[in-house]
Structures are given as structure tokens and as C-alpha cells.
Amino acid sequence: DVVMTQSPLSLPVTLGQPASISCKSSQSLVNSDGNTYLNWFQQRPGQSPRRLIYKVSNRDSGVPDRFSGSGSGTDFTLKISRVEAEDVGVYYCMQGTHWPGTFGQGTKLEIK
């Protein structure tokens, strides 16, 4: 299985400051169809996960533009330009290129 490694696992951030989460895969996530199926999810406390970003850099509907995704191959990043209180929660990267789909361990974002 493809191993997804996130860092950091804990991310204390001051309100209004930027935040960045790294996700590295053990294999290239470029699919034979040319797409890279790397997604980012947010799970707020007590809630279900919600997809934020799909195929590396595409924001889902309703996701604030302060969230952005980038990367290629095996290295990917989720950035929040200015952290707000509602961003507290756990963030997961997930690959859907190779079967079975696998998630990173999660990064817990908290307000400093």
C-alpha cells in the first residue's frame, strides 16, 4: 500500500498567520490517465470529514480561497494563507491513485 506521511502532526498557529502542511507519498501519485489523485480533508471537532481540495489543487465548492493545494509526484502541500478560528481541526491528505486509497496520519491544527 502507498504510505502517506504528513508533517507536522501538530500545528499551533496564531490567528491571522499562515499555516502549511506537508504530505509525502511512498510512490508517485501520477495516474495512468495523467491525473494526480491527491486530496485534502478537514475534520473539525465532532464533525465528519469534509473534502477541501481534490486532484492536488482544486478547491471544492464553498471552500474559502485562503486554502490552497500544490505539489506533484510524491510531495504535496496544503496552505492556509491566514488561519481563522473555524480552521481548528485535523487535516488529512489522501491518495486515490493506487488501490487501496490511503490517508495520512492527520495534522492537528490548533490556535496558539
Added chain:
Amino acid sequence: EVQLVESGGGLVQPGGSLRLSCEASGFTLKTNWMTWVRQAPGKGLEWVANIKQDGSEKYYVDSVKGRFTIARDNAKNSLSLHLNSLRAEDTAVYYCTRGANFANWGQGTLVTVSS
């Protein structure tokens, strides 16, 4: 609006069985792969099983192969997961998700395996 509503969770003894259901609305079920994902208490997310649009292909994570069965009824806009030979390590919230890349999630249903 896309909605996924899971049900069927509960407390079951080791070796027991449960049937989880997911009722879908706000989109055409028959055009989507559907996936079950689980989350053990205080832990991360784990892909469990998925099923192709017409039900012709089904895939399972190794730890549940031979014990869990995924199924769908497109006419009734529903997805199911039959859990057999349950173990303590199957204790988790089970989520129904839309698509191969989990575009939408339900609220989850808790399965607790304990004597």
C-alpha cells in the same frame, strides 16, 4: 444538496454481525463509485470498501476481506455494508462517501464490538 445518511450501527459482541445502510439524496447514485471509510475512536481514517457504479466491481481492505460485503441498490438510492465475524478492532465510526475520491461524507454510524 448532496446528503448521505448512515444508519445501522450499534453494540455487538465479538463474532456478531451488523448491516449498515446509507441513504443517498441530492445526486444520481448510479453514476458514482461509493466508498465506506471508518475511523476508530481517536484515530485516523481508513478506507474499507468501495463499489463501482453498477456493482460489478467491489474492493476491500485486506483486514475485512471475507468478513464484510458492500452492496448497492441504485433504484432505492442506497448503499449497504454487511459486517460479519466482527472483532474488537472493527470498532469505529463508519462513513459512507460519494465517489472514488470522497467528495461528500455522511455523519457516520458508530459500531462498537465488545462483550
